[in-house]
Amino acid sequence: MPDISQVLSDTFLRTNALDPRESGNKTYSISQLAKEFDITTRAIRFYESEGLLSPEREGRNRLYSQRDHTRLKLILRGKRLGFSLDEIGELFELYDSSSTGELAQLSRVLEKIEERKQILKQQLEDIQLSLHELKEFERQCRQRLRQMRSNH
Amino acid sequence: MPDISQVLSDTFLRTNALDPRESGNKTYSISQLAKEFDITTRAIRFYESEGLLSPEREGRNRLYSQRDHTRLKLILRGKRLGFSLDEIGELFELYDSSSTGELAQLSRVLEKIEERKQILKQQLEDIQLSLHELKEFERQCRQRLRQMRSNH
DNA sequence: ATTGACGTTGACGTTAACGTCAATATAATA
DNA sequence: TATTATATTGACGTTAACGTCAACGTCAAT
Numbered sequence: 328m329p330d331i332s333q334v335l336s337d338t339f340l341r342t343n344a345l346d347p348r349e350s351g352n353k354t355y356s357i358s359q360l361a362k363e364f365d366i367t368t369r370a371i372r373f374y375e376s377e378g379l380l381s382p383e384r385e386g387r388n389r390l391y392s393q394r395d396h397t398r399l400k401l402i403l404r405g406k407r408l409g410f411s412l413d414e415i416g417e418l419f420e421l422y423d424s425s426s427t428g429e430l431a432q433l434s435r436v437l438e439k440i441e442e443r444k445q446i447l448k449q450q451l452e453d454i455q456l457s458l459h460e461l462k463e464f465e466r467q468c469r470q471r472l473r474q475m476r477s478n479h
Numbered sequence: 480m481p482d483i484s485q486v487l488s489d490t491f492l493r494t495n496a497l498d499p500r501e502s503g504n505k506t507y508s509i510s511q512l513a514k515e516f517d518i519t520t521r522a523i524r525f526y527e528s529e530g531l532l533s534p535e536r537e538g539r540n541r542l543y544s545q546r547d548h549t550r551l552k553l554i555l556r557g558k559r560l561g562f563s564l565d566e567i568g569e570l571f572e573l574y575d576s577s578s579t580g581e582l583a584q585l586s587r588v589l590e591k592i593e594e595r596k597q598i599l600k601q602q603l604e605d606i607q608l609s610l611h612e613l614k615e616f617e618r619q620c621r622q623r624l625r626q627m628r629s630n631h
Numbered sequence: 632a633t634t635g636a637c638g639t640t641g642a643c644g645t646t647a648a649c650g651t652c653a654a655t656a657t658a659a660t661a
Numbered sequence: 662t663a664t665t666a667t668a669t670t671g672a673c674g675t676t677a678a679c680g681t682c683a684a685c686g687t688c689a690a691t
Contacts (some may be wrong), residue, residue, distance in 0.1 A: 357669070368668090373649060387656080387669055407605050409561045411647070422616075440617050447606050447613075453559050454599050454606070461599075464574075465592050510637070520638085525679060539686080557637055563677070 355391040364403060374402055377412050379419065409450070418443075507543040516555060526554055529564050531571065561602070570595075 361368045374380050375389075377403055382389045391399075398419070405415040513520045526532050527541075532552055534541040543551075550571070557567040 356667085367650080369651085370649065377519055389583065389668085394587065404605055404609070408609060425583055437617060437620055440613050442618075444610060444613055447610055451603065451606050451610075454603050456605075457556070457560060458596060460626060461592050461596055466587055468592075508637085519680080521681085522679065541638085
């Protein structure tokens, strides 16, 4: 019985992570991640407290796997797209729950996807419209500048 | 000396508004606007307290002109695009200040526009990427559903 | 005369997403 | 051994964007 999460695109989640130290997978400290993504360690810990990350521990210290790295990337992209951390958490749950293979879950996933797509398409329209308007405004600014120069 | 704000696209601001009652321009009450844009009157008053709107008064009551109507539409679009109310206010100020005809202001406007365009283009990329990923995920969900059905 | 719809101005409450300490532990380095 | 760099867990503070009262005015309809 193949697991849906296993066929997900590389850019999405990889579940069934092995122990980071036993396998040859790269790991990260919290400050490494903070530096790479240009955020604070406080933010990273906060995401964990909200259930968006769950790194291993090496003693007291957090040890982040590739999966955590990917998740963090997704969190930040989600934020750029205007999603709240709760919504991002929902999406994670959906991906995870789809791996149980339950049919009812699958159709709920599809619903959520459709919902997101609608929002994204709306935003896309908004952005394209705004880009057009900004370009038009810019054009008129430049034209005005030329007029001012030709009038000495 | 033509005013830049006068050559702005219809979808942007119209300044130099006349008295709403003397001219034949349509006006709105606060609850009319609230209903049309599906927001609360509280929100509209809040936008005013933040300097984003400045409707006339008919006695104590607020009287909104076409210009206010347009501004409100822009506020909401800005919010959908992820801008804060402060940022939206900045944009309004830029449009307004450009009408003074000062050259220095104009180039600052152009800078700001470029800044916004970069952000918007980044968001556009993010959204298009996410739409692709969502479609791919959806495709695999549907494929999985077909498998489950063919296996009885 | 009172009810209801609509408006007003405070003023305090709320949520999200962290920031900003403080106090402490550990490991490597000077 | 002292310093430095890095980590930890609280716990309280902060900002944005309103929500949610409260207390009141005004006008039309019953």
